[in-house]
Amino acid sequence: MKLITERHNHVALFIFAIGLCCALYINKNVSKTWVEQSYIYNIYTSTSGLPAYKYKDQEIIITNSVxxxxxxxxxxxxxxxxxxxELKQQWVIDDKQQLTLLKPAFHFSLWSLLPAFITIALCLLTREPITALFSGVVVGAVMLGEYNLTDNVIIPNLAKEGTAAILLLYLWLLGGLLGVWTKTGAxxxxxxxxxxxxxxGPRSAKLVTWLLGILFFQGGTMSTVLVGTTVRPLADKAGVSHEEMSYIVDSTASPIASVIALNAWPAYIQALIFVPGVAFLATESDRLKFFFSSIPFSFYGILAVIGTLLLSLNITKFSGKRIRAAHHRAATTGELDASHATPLSAKELQHCHVPDGYQPHVLEFFIPLLSLIAIAVITFIAYGSPQVNWAFGxxxxxxxxxxxGKGMSLTNVVDGFGIGLKGVVVASVILMLAVIIGNISKEIGGGLFLVSQLGxxxxxxxxxxxLQLMTMVIAFSTGTSWGTYAIAFPLAMPLAWAICQSQGLANPELFMAVCFATVLNGSVYGDQCSPISDTTILSAMTTGCDLMDHVKSQIVPATLAASLAAMLWTFTVLIFA
Incomplete structure (x- = not known):
């Protein structure tokens, strides 16, 4: 085993060296291909008489257009x-006197996929995500000619609002909460x-996890963190393998959000699917109606949720060899992780550190958990999206x-908070690097290149x-479904409509709905299976699983669901479109 590991490390070093040489070559010799990116907003006339639109609940006045x-x-x-x-964007007026926002983007053709390829290859070879992610960041930065990694790449990315929010939530709030619960025995x-x-037993523990995943259908990091944090202690006590738990948590996060879309997804996505001249996509309400009418075609999301239900019922036939092996290992030996595993959550969070004389009570877990859910739900109703930081804070x-109030000393509470920070710091570093490599992949245009190849x-x-395969690759290589939506939908939907018109389809709205569902679901699959996705990392972290064990074990059942979905989409358009 040691010899194999050393050989893999040598191969990984060779791949990184080749990737770095390629990055230098690209920066010096490969020209950027620039692509127009257009964005349609719901424009209205403001009180000042000027055109305006809403962005993050703020009114933005459009003062100049050409x-x-x-x-x-x-x-x-x-x-x-x-x-x-200096020209990052520009408002333009088209032939129909419609205002459209243009932004320039570029790609390096197939070379744009290099940082993601390096990252994923090194993840699989070394099982060391920090090294792999950092290597991908280095390769991407060199491609862009940014040799000062600290000042020009890492710090600017960490200084962004979204990255700072991740640091606040997953290091301080989540880590602190887990640490305090460890100290109080909650x-x-x-x-x-x-x-x-x-x-x-294990089956009922997995069923509880599955039901919570369905209940918290907001999707993404919120569902992952909430469900994983809640079920970890009872699943560990019931003897459920961490590979099974991380798969159930991950596969009932975004997949269920694409099926029960009573969340922030429709409002975000509807702004990306406007197609000029298409009546059923003309207004915001039309696009929202179209979104919900397309839900029955979210075959991957439906099949992924069904797959986790079968696993929860101990039906492992469709779960793949790795999950079956993990299930058997936990059942026969009681070992929740493989012998080679390096769980993302530190050992400090796997044991109680209750001070002498302190009596833990279940309400110390339930009351904060209920407050967390209540704050998330109330803020979702009030603001349109759950305020996750408020909830965990x-x-x-x-x-x-x-x-x-129960008499624990402040020193012990602070000690518990520190234990929590220590327990999630490695996962937080991985998250930071995943965000950076995702931003770099987006900037160098890997997804843009793939979409441009369609005709x-x-x-x-x-x-x-x-479209499904394309979005799977984009989301897998960038680690984000929402970022993939922003790339794919504005190009895929007009293409689908053009094919409807040129090939004279009898049911164009159904065809468009199926194409919409493939982009939606393909992105979810890629995000769910990517080792650089925040939800993948958080699923492993909150359930105590080794990251690469989670990635390798869930990719088989997820791919099976995606393959069945592909067949269903093909049959649907062949028969009904």
Whole structure:
């Protein structure tokens, strides 16, 4: 085993060296291909009489616009010259007097996939995500000519609002909450209570996890963290392998959000699917109606959720060899991780550190958890999206106040908080690097290149599967489904409509709905299976699983569901479109 590991490390070093040489070559010799990116907003006339639109609940006034033909960011001009560095975006007026926002983007053709390839290859070879992610960051930065990694790449990315929010939530709030629960014994008390009253063994523990995943259908990091944090203690006590738990948590996060879409997804995605001249996509309400009418075609999301239900019922036939082996290992030996595993959560969070004389109570877990859920739900109703930081911050403060009120010393509470930070710091570093490599992959245009390869001459029945495969690759290589939506939808939907028109389909709205569902679901698959996705990392972290064990074990059942979905989409358009 040691010899194999050393050989893999040598291969990984060789791949990194080749990737670095390629990155230097690309930076010096490969020209950027510039592409026009257009964005349609719901424009209205403000009280000042000027056109305006809403962005993150803020009114943005449009003060300057130019005719489309005169814009330096139009595709014709981009084909002839590189856009001015200071011109990041420009409002234009098209032939129909419609305002559209143009932004320039570029790609290096197939080379744009290099950082993601290096990262994923090294992840698989070394099982060391920090090294792999950092290697991908280095290769991507060199491609962009950014040799000062600290000042020009890492710090600017860490300084972004979204990255800072991840640091706040997953290091301080989540880590602190887990640490305080470890110190008070709340998590263990919850596990004991659930085991006594509800959970009778591994199957019921997995069913509880599955049901919570369905219940928290907001999707993404919120569902992953909430479900994983809640079920970890009872699943460990019931003897469920960490590979099974991380798969159930991950596969009932985004997949269920694409099926029960009572969340922030429709509002975000509808802005990306406007197609000029298509009546059923004309207004925001039309696009929202189209979104919900397409849900029955979310075959991957439906099959992924069914697959986790079968696993929860101990039906492992469709779960793949790795999950079956993990299930058998936990059942026969009691070992929740493989012998080679390096769980993302530190050992400090796997044991209680209750001070002498302190009596844990299950309400110390339930009350903060209920407050967390309540804050998330109330803020979702009030603001349109759950305020995750508020929710976890409130739960953390409540846990601290309860512990202090029961007589625990402030020193012990702070010690518990520190234990929590220590327990998640490695996972937080991985998350930071995943965010950076995702931003770099987006900037160098890997997804943009893949989408640009599609053409109107495709047979209509091939388009859904091609869109699915394309978005799977983009999301897998960038680690984000929402980022993939921003790349794919504005290009895929007009292409689908053009194919409808050129090939005379009898049911164009159904065909568009299927193509929409393939982009939606393909992105979910890629995000779910990617080792650089935040939800993948968090699923492993909150359930105590080794990251690469989680990635390798879930990719088989996820791919089976995706393959069945591809067949269903193809049959649907062949028969009904």
């Amino acid at each position: 005719p489309y033909d005169e814009s330096l960011l139009s595709q014709e001009n981009l084909n002839n010259r590189q856009p001015p560095a 998590a263990q008390a919850f596990a004991d209570y659930m085991t006594k009253h509800f959970v009778r 409130g739960a953390l403060l409540l846990s601290i106040f309860i512990a202090l 109107e001459q495709l047979p209509f029945w091939l388009l859904p599967v091609i």
